[in-house]
Amino acid sequence: MxxxxxxxxxxxxxxxxxxxxxKARALxxxxxxxxxxxxxxxxxxxxLGFADRMPLVxxxxxxxxxxxxxxxxxxxxxxxx
Numbered sequence: 001m002x003x004x005x006x007x008x009x010x011x012x013x014x015x016x017x018x019x020x021x022x023k024a025r026a027l028x029x030x031x032x033x034x035x036x037x038x039x040x041x042x043x044x045x046x047x048l049g050f051a052d053r054m055p056l057v058x059x060x061x062x063x064x065x066x067x068x069x070x071x072x073x074x075x076x077x078x079x080x081x
Contacts, residue, residue, distance in 0.1 A: 030057060034076070039065025 018026070030041040037043075042061030045054050067074045 027057075030061075034061055034064060038068040038074075038077075 030044065033040040033044055039061055042051075042058045042065070045051050045058055045061075051058050064074070064076050067076075
């Protein structure tokens, strides 16, 4: 009986797991958001509740926003502060 439930659980997890294409598109959208608003990617990830699953995106976005807040040259935006 337990094996049947485990099979169903694994099947459900497989359906919910994003495909590589969806992951790539999500990262593309987060990068675009970051270009429009420094720190925007971290904000979006936190609002969606995925900060624990995407700590690198959050850290990079927060660092980018901090660079702009400090008025330092920004590598992400091509040197513009």
